[in-house]
Amino acid sequence: MSKPSPKSRRLRVSELRSNGETPFLLEPDAAERAALASEIGADSLRKIRFEGKLTPKGRRGWDLHAKLGATAIQPCIVTLEPVTTRIDTDVHRQFVPEEQILEADESGAETEMPEDDTLEPLGDVIDLTAVMTEALSLALPTYPRKDDAELGEALYTQDGATPLKDEDLKPFAGLAALREKLQDKDE
Template structure:
């Protein structure tokens, strides 16, 4: 998100205590929630809370454990009615130096997704608000639906033409009928 992260949510790694956890709580105000909702394509965020701790792990790593709670309003993909979703999820991120991540040898080369999706490259700053927004983005339903909303077949055609239906677009749908017709002629 552009310029919405306040300085207090951007923690310089060099300034973090090396022997104890650093607790945090982020509860954005109405204006920040509205900006985040806009960025994520939601109508509104009624509530948003991100609480947890950042603890040192090993000589140069950090582990973030937090809970994310939110109430989001999105448009139904079928009816466009508002759909309210409650999100309560745990967030785990492990920040490690980039040399521990195993980067591809050639730029643009294909790589497999790592099994551990909690690993993040460690930079000079850990942006707690960016982690919160990413976790919220992953937790929001991709295709929210209102209760009872169903996507029926849509039929469109110009006047005087026969509409093209979903069944017409299935390339193998008529093969069984063709087979039966050819078998009848062969008998």
């Protein structure tokens, strides 16, 4: 199976093989990875590999099956130190004529989202970079956190007053103290 150049980012639907698979491979260079990291909110992306194939689906559609592998660096939400995340995920999209998507939407009378989230409208081109970017942004952790990072306790109060701590606000903490006091008194 021969692979097209990694620079193949947008495939014209009219040029795809209608009787077989169309393989693809995207491995963005350092400048492309830096731009992509900025777009998805990561500090950097060490490597990305998006490899798969487009297969005809009937007369008017295409199935995309691919593997996405990437190493992303994001800031820890607690310490802001770099957190490295390895992503290995399968990607599946079905590019179909827009009327098929509308039919799928109308079949569920009051649904806000179509049940099949792999459906994409088929246009003149299939933008592999857009599919890769979306899959990568969905696979990244929303709140990256270092394993040993702990959120400390912040205390705020007026000058001269005793600050409230989290344990002071627990509703049964006072009852437990009262129970202990009563038990000590009975003894």
